[in-house]
Amino acid sequence: MPPTPSFPSPFDAPALIARRGLSSLLTPDGELLDLSAEDAREKLSQLPPPLLVHGPAALRALDLTPLSQPVPWFDLLDLFLFVLPATTVAPTPRGLAIALGLTPPENVTADLLPLLCENLLGRLRAKADTPEGARLRALLLPLTRAGWIWSGEVADAIGSASDPGSAHPFDAVRIWRRLPRWEETAPRPAPSSQPVSPRAARERLRQILGEGAEERPGQADFASVATAAFEPRETLGSPNVVLAEAGTGTGKTLGYIAPSSLWAEQNDGAVWVSTYTRHLQRQIEQELHRLYPDEATLRQKVVVRKGRENYLCLLNMEDLLNTATSRGNDGAAALLPLALLARWAEASRDGDLMGGDLPGWFGELFGQGTLYGVADRRGECIHAACPHYQACFVEHGIRRARQADLVVANHALVMSQAAWASLAPPGLPDEDAAPTRYVFDEGHHVPEAADSAFATVLSGLEAAELRRWLLGAEGSRSRARGLLRRLDDLVERIPSIDAPLHAVLQAARALPAPGWSTRLKSGPDAPSDEEEVPSLLPLEEPELDNPSELFLQALDQQLKARRSQDPQRENGYISTECDLHPTNDTVRKTAEDLSRALRRLQDPLLLLTKRLEAQVEDDPEMEAPTRQRIEAFIRTLHRRAISRVTGWVGMLDALQTPPEDGVTPVHIDFIRTERLPKTRAAQGDHDVGLYRHWLDPTIPFASTIQTPAHGLLLTSATLRDQTGPEDGEESWHAAELRLGATHFMKPPIRASLMSPFNYAKQTRAYVVTDVSVEIASLAHAFRALFEAAGGGALGLFTAIRRLREVHRRINEPLEAQGFPVYAQHVDAMDNATLVDVFRTETHSCLLGTDAMRDGVDVPGEALRMVVFEKTPWPRPDILHRERRRLLSEGRPSDYDDRITRMRLRQAFGRLIRRGDDRGVFVMLDRRMPSRLLSAFPEGVEVRRLSLAETLKDIEEFLSSPSPVSSET
Template sequence: MPPALVARHGTCSLLTSDGELLAVPGEEAARMLRDMPPPLVIHAPLTARRLGLPPQPQPTAWLDLLELFLFTMPGRTVPPTARGLALALGLDAARIGKAEADLLPDLTDILLDHIAALRPTPAGEEMAALAVRMDHAGWAWGPSVLATLGAAHPLPAESLQPGDAIRVWRRLPKWEETAPRPAPSSLPVSVADARRRLAEMLGTQAESRAGQADFAGAASAAFAPRLTRGDPHMVLAEAGTGTGKTLGYVAPASLWAERNGGSVWISTYTRHLQRQIEGELARLHPDPAIRRQHVVLRKGRENYLCLLNMEEAVNVAGNRGGPSGGIVALSLLARWAGVTADGDLMGGDLPGWFGDLFGRGTLAGVADRRGECIHGACPHYQRCFVEHSIRRARQADLVIANHALVMTQAAWHAMGDDTASDEDNIPTRYVFDEGHHVMDAADSAFSVELSGLEAAELRRWLLGAEGARSRARGLKRRLDDLVVGDARLESPLDAVLQAAHALPAPGWSGRLANMLRASMPSPPGEAAPTAEAPPTPRDTLPNPCEQFLHLLACQVLARSRAGDPAQPHTMPGAIECDLHPLAENVSPAANTLARALDRLSVALRTLIDRLLERLDDESGDLDPATRERIEAAVRTMRRRALSRVDGWSAMLRAIGEVRDGTSLGAPQYVDFIRMDRREGQRPGEQDVGLHRHWLDPTIPFATVLAAPAHGVLITSATLRDENAKGDPEEAERAWEAAEARTGASHLPSPALRAALASPFDYRHQSRAFVVTDVAHDDIGALAAAYRTLFLTAGGGGLGLFTAISRLRAVHRRLSQPLEEAGIPLYAQHVDGMDNATLVDIFRSEENSCLLGTDAMRDGVDVPGNALRLVVFERVPWPRPDILHRERRTHLSHGAPGEYDDRIARLRLRQAFGRLIRSTGDRGAFVLLDRRAPSRLMSAFPDGVAVHRAGLAETARELQAFLRASADGEHTMPPAP
């Protein structure tokens, strides 16, 4: 029997090969492992990190049960912990106990028994073939799995062979085209109809939720027939936590779709809520097959498995021979691809920890993250997961998408992209859940960024790999068979490729760093700095984009308080400065670059126009596949290249329009320079770019999406910031602010407003504290406060931070003392796991604690005792950057301070909303910021009295409240 190990912070549970269960320090466990056979573990990379060991090479010699689980039960997700795996495999709580290392052999036996049961099935044949390939590649589980399946190499000739098993794309079903769906009719959904549909979905045994039927009735107004073009029915509906708003809006949406033969698009800000809504639709369609016909989840192409990229990855990995972590990972992906519902790599039925085990680059390599899809020319086109989802969405009643995709496709349709409707199926009815993020999503969707990384990525997309070892396909490779031999097409394609050389060439980031070091003045008495390496011939070529980026970097460094770029440790994470007034030579360099981009734009337009002409000229001769390829190529060039180049050119031409500060009214855009280090860049290298944001991004949202629609419902638990509750004037101001943040104020008719209170008894279910004796600038004191509170609660704590650096500093001081008390600690930005996986762990480990930043503040749904304490490190004021400064000045309606307060209160409301998710929940909210002003305390629900006290007193009251809650009692809060 191999040893087994469960690593924690500081201590480990170790089961020796002799069956002795030990609790040993991490350092000792690491030493003992050197003299032991490879152990059973769960999540090998995390285990190695906790033992202070270097990353395990792939394939790892350790027997990682997550790999065996994924091989055995593909298409299922599980928290990557001993307890999470045990619960998923059906072990009872008594056997799980404290989830020590002696549990791992039992989990191994269960999984191997499951494999043995599949031996006589087609799935068993596939597993045997893959296991042979994986064993040859060095998979640690190979011998055990092969023995369990009774398989040996070579397999019988009549059996599925390893090379065929991993080529899963040959076995996937094909989609078939269907007739276009007619335009929907306009039959209304009455309030009574919506309430009736809701009752049908809930059934007679469902828990009655106050306000849910009222919410469904209010939501039905968004599905009334439109009376005037450009004037949709806009409904703003705030529904307190626990109202049941998802089924509340699904009721009228599904009924409208059925009656009118159209699609309703439900949009969320987070991937987690997309999947949550999909799960709740089992109430509407209990049969999974029927639900699949009527409900589709859509994301951007980069989220899905690309079968062509996977084929290329398999071929490359297979040519290497010998042990190969690539083959192991790709074989497990093949197992998953054969059973997945939709091929979604990010947040779907592929466990989020897959990338942790095999590297995020593995997933990036098999997704279409480079935007190089060749559509109809792909041999796997009719099996493509993306194309499947697009065609299913055309016929679906409900499409669950995300804000970014919805806004982008609406923008393309508004710009007159005549190929947009083929892929995007523009709806007339929208539901925006997480509506408080509409402005954020619009800000991202409608902004423009001319940075080194963005421009270099476009060059790579156009030219492909330039001498480096890469599978990058350039435009010529993707279009070659469409244009070869046709001079009218070859000429503009060559012009595109030539013009693309104006964009940053490979190695631009290092050259920029060298140029900045060389241009920095030396302190008195010191020699001038020199570049780290002599310039190469490429360095000396005049590249207009690189020259412009260098000037931007010089301006931002000159006007910021940044450190020395020659000493990366002195540089902050990101620095910004206003574009105006311009530094010397920026305007001429911008003009030069604009002319170069114009040449690229003209060439792209000519190529696109001539491809469209070919569609017309050869309409009777082109086969459907070629026609669709041309349309897809045109659509992709417009979206991936032309729109970007045109946006950059417009921004560059506007640079000369100097803002002198005397013009009346607010500007339309905010232009600024930003410099920061991006993922994948080396120490000392930074990206720099010119950014343009709409001052009010809800203007393009209202113009391109809301106005053309017939009905829009925007809902959230935190649409409004009502400061002085009970004051009619304040209530009106709160609604007006909500309309401004959602774009409703830019539409002709006023929005219908609805507000449904939460059904929870916050007075008895929750407590709120502001700790008054923790210094905000003392990390040690902050960590001690978290430790005290988490220990007092016995775990079940969510710690929220406004800065990643502070989170990491607290985690270093907090992990070991909590582990010693039996409280596992997990952290975003530390544990190397995606957010969904961390939340799954937190939900399954009832006494664990989790640290996180923004994404955890309003993206966590953990009902029950697993979340009983939320601790916020400080008031979540908005980041004081240039963009916020301008919006604060021009959108605050004369009260900049109130603008800041409103943002902070809404964030506090979102954070508090993580705490109580069901009528049985009890929990406390603690703010560790003694400077928190009283005017922000209205962020908390009615009935929640906020107590200001020292840490010791807060801990005592917290303990008494949680103990009484555990005993089933209610403690009355003292009078405020």
């Protein structure tokens, strides 16, 4: 790409806020216009590139394509990322103004944009004569070469692009040369076991809240109860377990942070706080600023931990940079996102690409491919052999976590760490020291997380991925590194690993070869708006003797013959399934052959790890980096290959023995096939696999965590179905069974703290009786309800396809009235960013699925309506069928009802987050049975009305003075 062409200054350009209704346009002459989409398109065609916020969203609003609009535009988000990297901002003009400390008007128009631009450039001018200004001038070199439209304005503010004298003209992007290096520290001693008194926990809570904070009567009680999880353990394998149900508004986050932080300080140990999603991790981290307002102290005391695939990989970034610079002008465009990522990475707290401090709209502006390319999503980390090992964000986080007081993790990571600790070879140090105290926030999701963590899947994609990891790229342009490339230098130093290494590589050819999906030659006969797409993998001649592919074909044939339900669409996938048993002869025979082939892979893998372990033990003079590299590689071999192959062999062997009648099984085995969306076509457009889930996934959860743990707190607003047919002791017993508390040796301590809100006065609930299941009727209802609320509405869906259809129908008419509609699975922003926008734009609406139902915290007027399109019954798949049959204690319908009521309670809990909030909950499914209405808080009257009556009632309620405010 040639250097940046000459464009007018953004102050001489038009300023645009594009909307589906009337867009706001400030002309270069200073005229402020409200234009229809058609008029805006025509006007823009006559004007130079506009100043705007979030270019892709503007294109969609005006029905423009990248080739039909002025390219490029002055996007203020680009400039914001350069000026204030690692700063969270909602990608709207209002959000940008708030992030810059400005107070936007109620009605935001395009004349705000030049003010935002001047504010950002003014901040840049203040940096011109600072060391940061010198770094920014150096970064302008690659940005200018990439054709960044802001290069001229930035150069005017801080000075022209300059080479800092390095050997490489784009050295400013090579951040690994400047990032801080971690250094090893002495191992942290095991923590002591001093308890935390309830009185001390209450006092710490008072200190965190500070003077003048909103009083929550149950919060101090919650902090007192939580201290029981920090009592000394009396018996090995018998941790103290506390189940604490804290109603919405209790303030449970700070309630458990108070005793957790006290215990960590007094005992010099770490408490791991685990939650269900990355979005909730971020919320907890934000709450911790109240405990540690000083940023340096917060960084020392608190670490957020996620899987490696969430973080910037410096080696991958270097590969992309080298590729871009080696292609001359053809690679210049790739420099833009890399240079801006470099700017962000130097300011980032922890290099977290997914849900951290990289704005969630980055991928939409600069391409998701760049983010996937710089993350370690292929499991190819070479640890100590990496030239950037000591600057690595992941390694920094691991070492900081060893010294931190509070580690904010997620359920999936905690369970994988616990599982690894139980399977790790004796004497092999783990990258994480096993914590002794856990807090599981959103504890009602523990069974779901355990189900995912401890399941075994032998599918085409899983097995082909293992082959790629072992053998590397086979005739493709992929940068995949196989075992031979990773261990090449170690083979010379440790000759004994050569033979098992090559045995592994030979045995790995029994796994599905490139092109396996196309050779499978079958798929679910499901209606789909997805086009068939051929596999983009390089094809080989069919390996007719490949045992993996023969087994997959046998599974596929059995499924085609026996499936009895319509295909299900889930997260863009179309899937069908059938029971494994009784298996046909072909499945049994191919399973036996594949089991033998996998054992031929398993044996040399084990031998390879033993010889690597022996080398570490027998060579006391080995340098520390080499030792660390080998130990890390042994861990990786076990996690990525040995444990997986071992699980597959066990599953295949068990397949030969049918389940006995009348005996409750430990596992549920079934066959599932999926047609994947176009985004996954490069990995195969059709997949089939054998799935094994625990009937009760809390069994492995309890067994892996009860030995290292001394205390666990499981907390949520919905631990129990306390308003269902079960009551008192029975509801607690059902909760303990579901959460796995009965698998621990010591009976749990129970506590229930009610919500402080007056739901009877602050809320209304409705079941609309005349809306059909047809999309047209559903979309009409959503539009009318969102209009009645004046925005501030959250729409929840049980199916992604229905969400997209409703969004398509209501987006334009609602935005024309000033109620923009954002949607999960439609907008290319992550969930956290969508919620940020929803919270910032008070009159906006948000459509979402499960992730928006749980854990979203939007207090105030920004959320005043929740609408459910359908009763959220459990998905009627094989897994649910078997658990319903075997775990329902003879009451399968109650089992379904309990799950559904708890989902409704979670959704209702999004509505009232503060004492002065109020709002309405609407169910559009007229068939929802009355027995589910007990899910709503006591005092909430649920009215069954027509849509017209519901709208009238809602308008009267939301327009009347707040009863809570008037009481106050």
